[in-house]
Amino acid sequence: MTQLGLPAPIVACLFDLDGVVTKTAVVHAAAWKETFDAFLRDRDGENFRPFDAAADYAEYVDGRPRADGVRTFLAARGIGLPEGRPDDPPDAATVHGLGNRKNLLLVAKIRTEGVEPYPGTLRYVEAARARGLRTAIVSSSANTRDVLRSIRAEHLFDVRIDGVVAAERRLPGKPHPDTFLAAAADLGVRPGQAAVFEDALAGMDAGRSGHFGYVVGVDRVGHADALYAHGADVVVADLAELGGAE
Known part of the structure; x- marks a missing residue:
């Protein structure tokens, strides 16, 4: 050395x-949790299993490009979504729609909480x-x-x-x-x-x-x-x- x-x-x-x-990283994890939990709650109802902001984030999302994070986590839950387009609105039920929803939440959290x-x-x-x-x-x-x-x-x-x-x-x-x-x-x-x-x-x-x-x-x-x-x-x-x- x-x-x-x-x-x-x-x-x-x-x-x-x-x-x-x-x-x-903790802000990203919180934005992903809010995004995935809303999607999963609407989709699964009483069978809803929340996104784990520690384990699921580390295993499937952390470090990956946004759309890859969506694909990897949903695949782990056996869920497939249409790809959509990079400019999909954040309420679209597509890979890019979910990713854009997460980014909106992330930017809002950074603006209100700041970056250290x-x-x-x-x-x-x-x-x-x-x-x-x-x-x-x-x-x-x-x-x-x-x-x-x-x-x-x-x-x-x-x-x-x-x-x-x-x-x-x-x-x-x-x-x-x-x-x-x-x-x-x-x-x-x-x-x-x-x-x-x-x-x-x-x-x-x-x-x-x-x-x-x-x-x-x-x-x-x-x-x-x-x-x-x-x-x-x-x-x-x-x-x-x-x-x-x-």
């Missing part, structure tokens, strides 16, 4: 947003940049730029690969490694020279399948074993634990 708890070949750091840089960063992560990113490491933000969220601007952190990342960029480039989202690979390419480094920082199981899978040099699992909710099982090289509760960012 060398600087900041990373192996010697690492020259770039690729950070997820929600749950790693900002405390928005994880100070340990910001210090770590600043320390990495001070040591000459390149940095990128890699998120499935289409709201990434606005969130970074709200915490005045946009300047901390040389490259941004988010839901908007992924759609423009037609990159499949996590658990596929394509968005992380795109970030590494934009930074001018090979995957083996880059470290991935993720809190989502889908992000761990992306880091492992992309053959990145180091995969750091960030455990905010007590699922370290699952992060290791999905490919983490190390798991920390906060990036300050890796050193160099005190």
Whole structure:
């Protein structure tokens, strides 16, 4: 190990947003729960089984593009919906309709509750940049730029690969490694020279399948074993634990 708890070949750091840089994972989970519970309650009536904002969110939704999260969770419940179109209204009974309903709720929650960063992560990113490491933000969220601007952190990342960029480039989202690979390419480094920082199981899978040099699992909710099982090289509760960012 060398600087900041990373192996010697690492020259770039690729950070997820929600749950790693900002405390928005819990807001996403709440928006998904409200969306899925309303849908399931209308559909199943007295057989309604609510969305679990911890277990279901981690297993089926966290880290995935919005529509993929809808598909994956509903498939786990044996439910199929028409795909619809990306511009479907939020009351449409389609994959994209449910996803758009969730996004409306998310944006409203962010506006009313605000966004908080994880100070340990910001210090770590600043320390990495001070040591000459390149940095990128890699998120499935289409709201990434606005969130970074709200915490005045946009300047901390040389490259941004988010839901908007992924759609423009037609990159499949996590658990596929394509968005992380795109970030590494934009930074001018090979995957083996880059470290991935993720809190989502889908992000761990992306880091492992992309053959990145180091995969750091960030455990905010007590699922370290699952992060290791999905490919983490190390798991920390906060990036300050890796050193160099005190």
